[in-house]
Amino acid sequence: xNTQKEFGEPGYLDYKGRYKGLFxxxxxxxxxxxxxxxxxxxxxxxxxxxxxxxxxxFELIAPGKTIMGPQAYNAFFTxxxxxxxxxxxxxxxxAVFGNFLLPIMIGAKDVAFPKLNLFxxxxxxTGVVLVIISQFAGDGPPDTGWTFYAPYSxxxxxxxxxAVFGxxxxxxxxxLTGLNFLVTIHRMRAPGMTWLKxxxxxxxxxxxxxxxxxxxxIIGITLLMVVAERTLHIGFFDxxxxxxxxxxxxxxxxxxxxxVYIMILPxxxxxxxxxxxxxxxxxxxxxxxxxxxxxxxxVGYFVWGHHMFTSGMSGTALYTFSLLTxxxxxxxxxxVFNWISTMHxxxxxxxxxxxxxxxxxxVFMIGGFSGLILGSLAxxxxxxxxxxxxxxxxxxxxxxxxxxxxxxxxxxxxxITGKMxxxxxxxxxxxxxxxxxxxxxxxxxxxxxxGMPRRYxxxxxxxxxxxIISTMGSWVLYSGLAIIIINLxxxxxxxxxxxxxxxxxxxxxxxxxxxxxxxxxxxxxxxxKGPYDYKQV
Amino acid sequence: MTAEIHRDxxxxxxxxxxxxxxxMLLFGGLFVVYTVYRYRNPQAFHLAAEELSVFIGTINxxxxxxxxxxxxxxxxxxxxxxxxxxxxxIGITILLGLAFLANKYFEWGSHxxxxxxxxxxxxxxxxHGDVLFYGLYFFMTxxxxxxxxxxxxxIGFIASKIMRNKIDSGNYVLLENSGLYWHLVDxxxxxxxxxxxxxT
Amino acid sequence: xxNETNHIIPYRxxxxxxxxxxxxxxxxxxxxxxxxxxxxxxxxxxxxxLKSSFVLRIFMHLKYENRMFSAAVIAxxxxxxxxxxITLLDYLFR
Numbered sequence: 001x002n003t004q005k006e007f008g009e010p011g012y013l014d015y016k017g018r019y020k021g022l023f024x025x026x027x028x029x030x031x032x033x034x035x036x037x038x039x040x041x042x043x044x045x046x047x048x049x050x051x052x053x054x055x056x057x058f059e060l061i062a063p064g065k066t067i068m069g070p071q072a073y074n075a076f077f078t079x080x081x082x083x084x085x086x087x088x089x090x091x092x093x094x095a096v097f098g099n100f101l102l103p104i105m106i107g108a109k110d111v112a113f114p115k116l117n118l119f120x121x122x123x124x125x126t127g128v129v130l131v132i133i134s135q136f137a138g139d140g141p142p143d144t145g146w147t148f149y150a151p152y153s154x155x156x157x158x159x160x161x162x163a164v165f166g167x168x169x170x171x172x173x174x175x176l177t178g179l180n181f182l183v184t185i186h187r188m189r190a191p192g193m194t195w196l197k198x199x200x201x202x203x204x205x206x207x208x209x210x211x212x213x214x215x216x217x218i219i220g221i222t223l224l225m226v227v228a229e230r231t232l233h234i235g236f237f238d239x240x241x242x243x244x245x246x247x248x249x250x251x252x253x254x255x256x257x258x259x260v261y262i263m264i265l266p267x268x269x270x271x272x273x274x275x276x277x278x279x280x281x282x283x284x285x286x287x288x289x290x291x292x293x294x295x296x297x298x299v300g301y302f303v304w305g306h307h308m309f310t311s312g313m314s315g316t317a318l319y320t321f322s323l324l325t326x327x328x329x330x331x332x333x334x335x336v337f338n339w340i341s342t343m344h345x346x347x348x349x350x351x352x353x354x355x356x357x358x359x360x361x362x363v364f365m366i367g368g369f370s371g372l373i374l375g376s377l378a379x380x381x382x383x384x385x386x387x388x389x390x391x392x393x394x395x396x397x398x399x400x401x402x403x404x405x406x407x408x409x410x411x412x413x414x415x416i417t418g419k420m421x422x423x424x425x426x427x428x429x430x431x432x433x434x435x436x437x438x439x440x441x442x443x444x445x446x447x448x449x450x451g452m453p454r455r456y457x458x459x460x461x462x463x464x465x466x467x468i469i470s471t472m473g474s475w476v477l478y479s480g481l482a483i484i485i486i487n488l489x490x491x492x493x494x495x496x497x498x499x500x501x502x503x504x505x506x507x508x509x510x511x512x513x514x515x516x517x518x519x520x521x522x523x524x525x526x527x528x529k530g531p532y533d534y535k536q537v
Numbered sequence: 538m539t540a541e542i543h544r545d546x547x548x549x550x551x552x553x554x555x556x557x558x559x560x561m562l563l564f565g566g567l568f569v570v571y572t573v574y575r576y577r578n579p580q581a582f583h584l585a586a587e588e589l590s591v592f593i594g595t596i597n598x599x600x601x602x603x604x605x606x607x608x609x610x611x612x613x614x615x616x617x618x619x620x621x622x623x624x625x626x627i628g629i630t631i632l633l634g635l636a637f638l639a640n641k642y643f644e645w646g647s648h649x650x651x652x653x654x655x656x657x658x659x660x661x662x663x664x665h666g667d668v669l670f671y672g673l674y675f676f677m678t679x680x681x682x683x684x685x686x687x688x689x690x691x692i693g694f695i696a697s698k699i700m701r702n703k704i705d706s707g708n709y710v711l712l713e714n715s716g717l718y719w720h721l722v723d724x725x726x727x728x729x730x731x732x733x734x735x736x737t
Numbered sequence: 738x739x740n741e742t743n744h745i746i747p748y749r750x751x752x753x754x755x756x757x758x759x760x761x762x763x764x765x766x767x768x769x770x771x772x773x774x775x776x777x778x779x780x781x782x783x784x785x786x787l788k789s790s791f792v793l794r795i796f797m798h799l800k801y802e803n804r805m806f807s808a809a810v811i812a813x814x815x816x817x818x819x820x821x822x823i824t825l826l827d828y829l830f831r
Contacts, residue, residue: 112545112548116552179552183551183552183555186551187547187551213555214559217563217566218562218565220563221567224680232655233655233656234675235665235669236676241661241665241668241669241672242574242664242665242668243669244574244577247569247824250569250824251570301816302819305823305827314827314828314829314830316827316829316830317823317826317827320823558809558813561817562813562816565816565820568821569820569821572824573825576825576828576829577828591766599762605796606752606754606755606796609746609795612746613746613748613751716796716797724789727785727788727789728785728789730785731765731769731784735781736769736777736778736781
């Protein structure tokens with residue numbers, strides 16, 4: 001369709017194709033435009049999810065009913081969970097930054113199946129629409145929590161079917177993205193880019209893609225079974241028909257635990273890129289980083305039972321899952337050590353993305369350690385279904401993936417848009433975000449430890465002080481978030497023009513203009529060196 | 538808007554295989570459910586399985602095996618530039634797929650006439666094991682039949698491409714992919730057949 | 738060469754395999770009519786596995802493809818097996 005473009009051709013943002021305006025986006029098969037489609041969808045949904053969270057926190061500012069009753073609160077945390085997990089965090093890094101950067105970082109012109117890539121986005125939108133429909137159709141919004149636990153999920157009068165089916169469709173979108181990335185990485189690396197010359201972000205996407213491909217079908221079939229159970233009364237999980245509700249939990253977590261690794265692995269990849277670039281030093285232990293990312297993906301598939309420690313599993317299963325859970329900590333720790341060692345004796349350039357990376361390591365470590373507490377059987381009995389768990393997974397999912405998402409946004413923003421952002425405001429936003437985050441979720445560890453259960457709109461007076469602090473944290477966090485987003489949008493208009501390599505990065509995306517031309521590379525790059533070659537510096 | 542079109546058959550075949558893996562996992566989840574419930578209700582599963590017609594099951598197995606053979610042979614025909622034979626073999630595959638569905642239709646019909654279907658009062662009275670067995674039976678064979686239908690549409694689409702010479706001896710990866718899909722449907726049946734009809 | 742011509746498999750190979758598959762099917766039907774207790778399950782599943790390996794290797798051309806494909810199929814099968822085994826760790830010992 002296009003002939004070879006000369007250097008200095010307009011970037012992908014100015015490209016004039018067959019369609020104009022909005023259609024040039026929603027009919028585009030260019031991986032960069034699809035990445036931005038995802039970015040805008042995900043940011044909008046993130047704003048919705050965050051607002052729901054803000055309102056829930058406001059409800060918890062005082063015991064008793066403040067702004068909503070129990071049923072509304074149930075609907076709020078259900079929608080918050082479905083939107084945040086299935087529509088924001090799982091596709092977050094792979095679909096936005098993976099789509100935009102994976103082909104560029106391995107020296108390809110696009111992903112292997114560009115049309116399928118666009119189709120994945122359409123599926124994503126369909127899934128989101130179904131979830132939205134579930135809020136307004138029928139006898140009230142779903143109130144099961146994002147986990148859809150049986151047998152409640154087919155007894156409740158809430159509108160479950162569109163929500164469950166929406167999650168199924170979102171899962172399918174995720175599978176197809178993973179499939180696309182796997183074939184892209186296997187078949188489209190630039191000449192000379194052997195497996196061990198591939199940067200770590202593509203590596204983490206590779207491991208993630210396998211998990212997306214092999215774990216998501218399990219929840220697909222499980223959700224279909226719930227649909228069948230609700231519509232046809234097939235007794236799969238209903239104890240009154242002989243089914244076992246625990247089996248639902250097994251199947252659900254067989255996907256949903258690996259899903260945590262779908263969220264966190266690309267985050268780790270992005271953090272690895274940021275830390276090397278701003279330390280101006282080769283990543284410490286590149287091969288260990290590669291092996292550990294694959295090991296986390298592999299072992300992470302077999303630890304699902306640690307979500308079910310108090311549900312009445314057999315002792316043998318308890319010990320096995322606990323042991324496997326502790327094993328996952330090893331490769332995760334290797335990564336943290338290697339990030340720290342990379343900074344050691346590096347020539348560190350203190351820029352906003354680097355601050356995000358440091359903040360990521362800090363919150364990720366707290367999240368990881370609290371995970372070990374939850375992974376030990378005895379402590380879990382005490383902490384299960386308390387606010388401690390909520391704090392733990394927000395430190396991992398929001399603190400880990402969320403921080404990495406914003407870190408990646410500030411790292412690749414000049415490449416994606418061709419504009420620099422205002423560093424002062426970016427840093428102010430980050431500081432507020434960080435302080436708000438710790439103030440919001442920190443007290444929840446304590447509250448949970450003291451016995452405050454999760455998913456309740458009300459609580460005992462003894463938990464009042466902690467909840468007030470936590471709610472105030474949510475306001476700080478939200479304002480930090482607003483500053484970050486406003487700053488980035490303002491930079492689209494007023495920002496200075498970005499050079500092709502503003503940070504001194506060594507991976508392939510920094511060798512092409514910002515924003516990249518439609519075909520990424522005017523001539524196919526030939527790779528001769530490892531990904532982080534800082535020897536000359 | 539894409540980068541220049543560049544054909545890579547191995548990539549497209551790799552993509553198909555990866556998709557088949559997701560299908561394997563999809564049914565894998567159901568096999569987990571089957572294993573657990575069979576373990577918990579051995580007697581009921583045993584008795585309920587005896588009610589299924591081994592004869593129809595065997596016929597359907599053989600139908601699928603033959604149809605797999607014909608679609609595999611159609612690839613050889615295309616490679617040998619024998620378009621007519623290839624189309625004929627694909628036609629046989631489609632007819633056999635329809636025959637399978639017809640058999641399935643009568644089989645399901647006979648269960649439903651005996652008031653055995655998910656949620657039926659007769660089935661509920663027979664106890665938990667039977668409810669689970671027939672629930673799994675209808676769900677798994679139903680999902681499998683849905684795959685047969687998708688496979689038939691896919692293969693029909695390929696046949697029309699062969700007629701229009703869009704697929705020939707130099708470019709037949711789509712035919713191979715539709716064949717792979719059809720074989721996977723066959724593979725799943727190879728396991729469904731003993732699990733529901735034979736292990737009594 | 739990216740789109741190299743594939744190995745052409747003769748028609749009769751497929752017909753031989755088909756004959757083998759039908760014989761295996763009839764064998765498993767015959768064997769399971771005899772009451773052998775738990776052995777029945779093992780035999781039926783063994784025959785099913787044998788049939789699948791033929792379908793995978795010949796019909797699905799794994800025998801003639803890059804080894805990577807076979808390795809991946811084996812790995813995915815193992816994955817399903819491990820998931821079943823780990824789930825049974827709960828049910829067998831409950």
